[in-house]
Amino acid sequence: MKISINRLKHYLNLTESPEEISALLTRSGLEVEGLEEFESIKGALEGVVIGEVLTCEKHPDADKLSLTTVDIGEGNPVQIVCGAPNVAQGQKVLVAKVGATIYPTSGDPLTLRKAKIRGQVSEGMICAEDELGIGTSHAGIMVLQTELANGTPASEYLEISQDQVLEIGLTPNRADAASHLGVARDLQALLGQKIQLPEEPELTVEASGPKISVKVENYEDCPRYAGVVITDLKVEPSPQWLQDFLKSLDLEPINNVVDITNFILHDLGQPLHAFDAEKIDQGEIIVGKLPKDTKFTTLDEKERKLSGEELMIKDPKGGLCIAGIFGGEGSGVSDATTSIFLESAYFSPDVVRKGSQYHGLKTDASFRFERGTDPNMPVFALKQAVKLLQELAGGKVASEIIDLYPNPIQDFVIEVEYGHVNRLIGKKIEPSEVKSILESLEIKVENETETGFTAIAKPYRVDVTREADIIEEILRIHGFHQVLLSENLKTEYLAEHPVKDLNKLQYRMTEILSAHGYFEMITNSLTKPGYAEKSGFLDASKSVEIYNKLSEDLGVMRQTLLFTGLEVLARNINRRQTDLKTFEFGTVYQKTEEGYQEGRKLSIFLSGNRSSESWLEPTKPFGFSDLYSTVEKILEKLNISVGDVSMVESAPYAYGLKLMLGQKEIGTIGLLDDKILKLAEVRQEVFFAELDWDLLCKKASGLKKYQEISKFPEVRRDLSLVIDKSITFDQVKSVGIKFGGKLLRRIGVFDVYQGDKIDAGKKAYALSFHLQDQENTLTDKVIDKTMSNLIQAFEKEVGALIRT
Structure with a gap:
């Protein structure tokens, strides 16, 4: 959208330069994408003046040329050779002086120089219409009827228009600014002026005409x-x-x-x-x-x-x-x-x-x-x-x-609170300034109180209908540049974008588990009251009891997915299907002091052997690491990093781990205690994990972090640590990450030993440490220093003995 500076001056007293106006408008949201000059005649006839032909004689060496002297208002007349047939003594003419550039109606621009034409000096040009680009006639020079003095610029005689034109990239919401009046309204607020609107004329019928x-x-x-x-x-x-x-x-x-x-x-x-x-x-x-x-x-x-x-x-x-x-x-x-x-x-x-x-x-x-x-x-x-x-x-x-106009469109009435103004802008704006800004934008302020006011916006402001819109108007005139940014940026909340589709997220996990050989099961939400009463880890008083129960076996809502899942395992094992990998997404229920509570859980079961009996290799039963690796894959796909990991040696587990994310428990994983298995009549080992699916969905992130693959080689060093049996690998790993520095990429354990070759109550971990620098090739000196730091940390933090 183009806006003329000259026309804006009909509304406002603009003393600012076009560049300053451009900066003001851009700062307020009307982005000026370009600024260009407009001239009604290209070049504005700079260097072209009114002259008077004092003498006119035939050129001594050319029949069709005339030799003239012309007064161009500079004291001494200049001699000009002219080829126009109508040139004559006493005429007022337009003269392009030496050095002037003229833009003909057709052809290339021409810069006048002092020249000799057929042996006679010519210091300029007496011009025709087409030579100046103001017409198409070339029949002769322009003869003027004017009393203006010789030397008067041609632009003054011809009233050449010059202007500066703004190119504004208008956003769709600012329909009100799609005119010179609309832009002037913004400048009115930015400059603290008052628009001078043209008077509304009184029309009277003064003739007869068609009846419409x-x-x-x-x-x-x-x-x-x-x-x-x-x-x-x-x-x-x-x-x-x-x-x-x-x-x-x-x-x-x-x-x-x-x-x-x-x-x-x-x-x-x-x-x-x-x-x-x-x-x-x-x-x-x-x-x-x-x-x-x-x-x-x-x-x-x-x-x-x-x-x-x-x-x-x-x-x-x-x-x-x-x-x-x-x-x-x-x-x-x-x-x-x-x-x-x-x-x-x-x-x-x-x-x-x-x-x-x-x-x-x-x-x-x-x-x-x-x-x-x-x-x-x-x-x-x-x-x-x-x-x-x-x-x-x-x-x-x-x-x-x-x-x-039978149904006049009403003004927008908007309630505004000062607290919301200051909160959204990020700084305190005095009520007096708020009122001044809005009234300069022709938005009325009424019903003022200590806490807020009513804003009345005219219907031409189609983008100002809510409190947030009013606050935006205040901010853009107050100035975005006046809101200082703190060193630590923060928000009151972090919006989730894009919005998570929980059904898609669950389906994605189902695909991953199925791809790893797991079968999905769906069990009844109703279960036996006896499970909670005899389990040792559930509170029977929190069971949600069914008033019109069909049987005692379906008397309460389940508090965990454990027992209904074990019933499925028992049924399969009793039918000689002993190698089982199952999972379930289900809802659990509890009674609380405030009422009833429910939440979604993900349960995973492993029991039996990893693969069917075969002549190729002996059968190997599932172990804790099999289930733990499955849980790791789920968390990895959800982009969730586990925080603290602690041992669990209480019901329902014989041993296991509790996984934490900050102060919240993600879930538990471990080998089920025999007493729990007997309650469900399961007669073989079962590894079980139960994860808080609601929490996982909330913390899941679709964003992945990537980094450039290092151009420099990775180095591996191994250590054997003798430590107390009570110390877990996660404790060892956290020490390694803390003291390994930026060069340590990962820590692995490739052997665990417990036997008569080391002291009782001890165990030995064989650990691998992978080191890499993103910017340089590692030297032996750097590697040795890193490993020395790790050895000292293991000795001090977990009382490790380093085996050599």
Whole structure:
């Protein structure tokens, strides 16, 4: 969107440079993407002045050339050789001085130099229209009728227009700024000035003309429709100032009537449309729709089929215009037009948007209507256009203004709290400044209290309907640059993005477990009360009892997935299916002091042998590490890192581990105690894990961390540690990570020994340490230093004896 600085000066007293204005607007959210100069004549005829021909004689050596002396206001006259047939003594002419660059209507630019033409010195050029780029005539030099002094710049005589034009990248929400008035409103707030709006003229009927009536079929599609009849028009080219304004916005002038409607659109943001009044059948304008597939020819001479959903301006005979988008060929203004019906309306953004998209028509009018124009502007804009039509086209008002607006669009009423203003902006804004900013944006502040106020925003601010919008307005005028960022950025909450689909997450885990040979089971949520009473780790008082129980075996809701899962294992084992890998996603229930509580769990069971009996290799029973590696894979896929790991040697486990994430328990994993197995009548070892699926879903992250693969080789060193049996590998590992430094990539255990070759109550771990530097090749000195640090840490932290 292009905005003329010259036109903005009609609204505000701008003393700032175009660059300063650009910076202000960009800072407030109207990003200025470019700044360019506009000149109605390229180069602004710099170096071209008014001269007077003092003498004119034939060139001594050329019949078609004249030798002249010209007064260009510099004291001594200059000699110029001229080839124009109409040059004569006493003429006022335009002279391009030596050093001036002129831009002909056709051809390349020309820079004047002192020259000799047929032996005579020539110090400039007496110019024709086409040589200066202001016309096409080359019949002779331009002869002026003026009293201006010799040496007066040609730009002053020709009233050449110069302007600075802003290119603003308008965001879709700022429909209110799609005009010079809209941009001036923002500058009004930024500069602390008051907009000078043009006076609203009083129109009186001064002529008779065609009688036009208007009917609106649906006020939802067209809440407001206004118009007036103008007669005695003379359609002709616009005055130079209007043409220059349109050209500065990259618009092509057409005629005074159409140019005036375009001027109002870009100046006030209100699209207008002029119909030839004589072409309106029976003098009746109807705002409504036409049947689907009706043919309609638009101003670009293309025949289009209507969808039946677009809003049309029509008469009893047919369509005149696609409302808010494009005019029709049959009703447009031509050179022969003498009377018009001038339309100014507010159309529903939705209906204009749909029609524009359906026909693939994007016009300056549709750009504004589909985003939302000012419903209070149509009559004011109409009067400004009529005033210009009277001045520039000789028009006379031939009717009262028609204004159909049965259901006025109301202002937006928004309750605002100062606390929310300060919280969202990130600093305290004084109430007096809040009020000043909003009122400078034409947003009223009412019902002020110590804690807040009521904001009244006019309906042209389609993007200001909520408290957050009001706060945004305050911030962009106060200045984003005035909100200092702290060294430690933080937010009150972290939004989850994208939103997790819990069903997809569960399905993904199901696929992973199934791919590793596990079978999914679904068990009953109802179970035996005796499990909780005899288990030793469940509180029977927390069982949710069923009032209308079908049997005692289905008397309570389960508190764990353990026992219903063991029942499945028992049934399979009793039928000689002894090698089992199963899992279940299920809900568990508890009774609490506050009421009832439920949560989702994931249970995993391993029992029997890893593989069926075969001649290739002996059978090997499942071990704790098999189940632990499965849990690790699940956590890895969810991008969850376990925090503390502690031993569990209480029911339901013979031994096991508790996994923590911060202060919260992720789950437990271990070998089930024989007493628990007897309750469910299972007669073989079972490894069991139960994970808090709700917590895992909450902590799961779809984000993965990647780093460049090191170009330098990895080094491995091994250590054998003799430690107390009570010390776990996780304790050893945490010490290694803490003291291994940035070079330690991972720690592994490849052998565990417990026997008569070491002291009783001791065990030996054979550990592998993998070292790597991302930036250099490791030297023996660096490796030895790292291993020495690790040895000292193991000796001090876990009382290890290093075996050599």
